[in-house]
Amino acid sequence: MAIPCPHFIASEKAAMEAGLLLPSSSLSQLILTQDDLKKIAAYKAVEYVESGMVLGLGTGSTAKHAVDRIGKLLRQGKLKDIVGIPTSKKTHEQALSLGIPLSDLDSHPVVDLAIDGADEVDPYLNLVKGRGGSLLREKMVEGACKKFVVIVDESKLVNYIGGSGLAMPVEVIQFCWKFTASRLQNLFQEFGCVAKLRTLGEKAEPYVTDNGNYIIDLYFKQSIGDLKAASDSILQIAGVVEHGMFIDMATTVIVAGELGLTVKNK
Numbered sequence: 348m349a350i351p352c353p354h355f356i357a358s359e360k361a362a363m364e365a366g367l368l369l370p371s372s373s374l375s376q377l378i379l380t381q382d383d384l385k386k387i388a389a390y391k392a393v394e395y396v397e398s399g400m401v402l403g404l405g406t407g408s409t410a411k412h413a414v415d416r417i418g419k420l421l422r423q424g425k426l427k428d429i430v431g432i433p434t435s436k437k438t439h440e441q442a443l444s445l446g447i448p449l450s451d452l453d454s455h456p457v458v459d460l461a462i463d464g465a466d467e468v469d470p471y472l473n474l475v476k477g478r479g480g481s482l483l484r485e486k487m488v489e490g491a492c493k494k495f496v497v498i499v500d501e502s503k504l505v506n507y508i509g510g511s512g513l514a515m516p517v518e519v520i521q522f523c524w525k526f527t528a529s530r531l532q533n534l535f536q537e538f539g540c541v542a543k544l545r546t547l548g549e550k551a552e553p554y555v556t557d558n559g560n561y562i563i564d565l566y567f568k569q570s571i572g573d574l575k576a577a578s579d580s581i582l583q584i585a586g587v588v589e590h591g592m593f594i595d596m597a598t599t600v601i602v603a604g605e606l607g608l609t610v611k612n613k
């Protein structure tokens with residue numbers, strides 16, 4: 348998707364470093380793709396990284412740009428002694444290929460900073476994550492962080508959690524998943540909830556997470572209200588492993604949009 352951005356702030360350091368804006372750019376002609384916006388947000392977030400940090404490495408098309416950038420700064424010697432904690436097998440592979448030293452929460456239970464994307468961000472910086480299937484490891488790593496910087500393009504902003512009309516993922520064990528899906532749907536019946544097993548490909552095989560579980564995607568027709576209460580109810584269902592609402596976890600959200608970058612702090 349090409350987004351005309353004639354009012355984008357020309358002096359954005361992150362955009363220039365991403366090679367998307369030159370000091371001499373003609374702003375009236377400026378057109379950025381959605382992926383360019385993700386890259387600009389990611390580069391801005393990497394400005395928070397300092398040598399010696401233990402870093403949570405997020406998953407998805409936005410976080411990928413941040414991991415690439417960290418790898419590049421390490422290679423250039425501009426960052427040193429970084430330890431990365433990947434939030435998925437895919438990010439683990441990407442970080443390995445970039446030569447980023449890796450560890451895990453067992454060895455590094457305190458993470459200085461995590462950078463990750465999100466599927467939805469509400470006005471209070473609550474998130475939906477996991478449309479890429481990585482919510483469980485993300486929640487473990489990002490829950491262990493001193494600082495959690497979320498990077499999104501402006502299409503991810505919603506008025507309330509579930510407000511995009513897209514999925515709020517719940518990771519469940521495979522055993523009797525239909526029973527669990529039905530309990531989840533019933534829990535939010537008054538909000539017009541529909542629960543669907545996430546599948547892949549033409550054969551509609553169940554999607555299996557890095558942890559060997561299934562994902563039930565919940566679709567809401569309206570706001571579910573008290574998120575903490577909703578979270579508690581979901582987690583009380585035996586068979587549920589984790590859900591994709593990240594409540595009160597983000598410390599900073601960086602939004603890249605038509606007008607430039609917005610940094611929202613908790």
Ligand SMILES: O=C[C@H](O)[C@H](O)[C@H](O)COP(=O)(O)O
Pocket residue numbers: 405406407408409410463464465466475476477478479480481482485
């Ligand atoms: O499971 C996937 C993660 O939660 C992603 O961070 C999230 O889905 C956002 O991904 P993207 O940056 O590709 O939109």
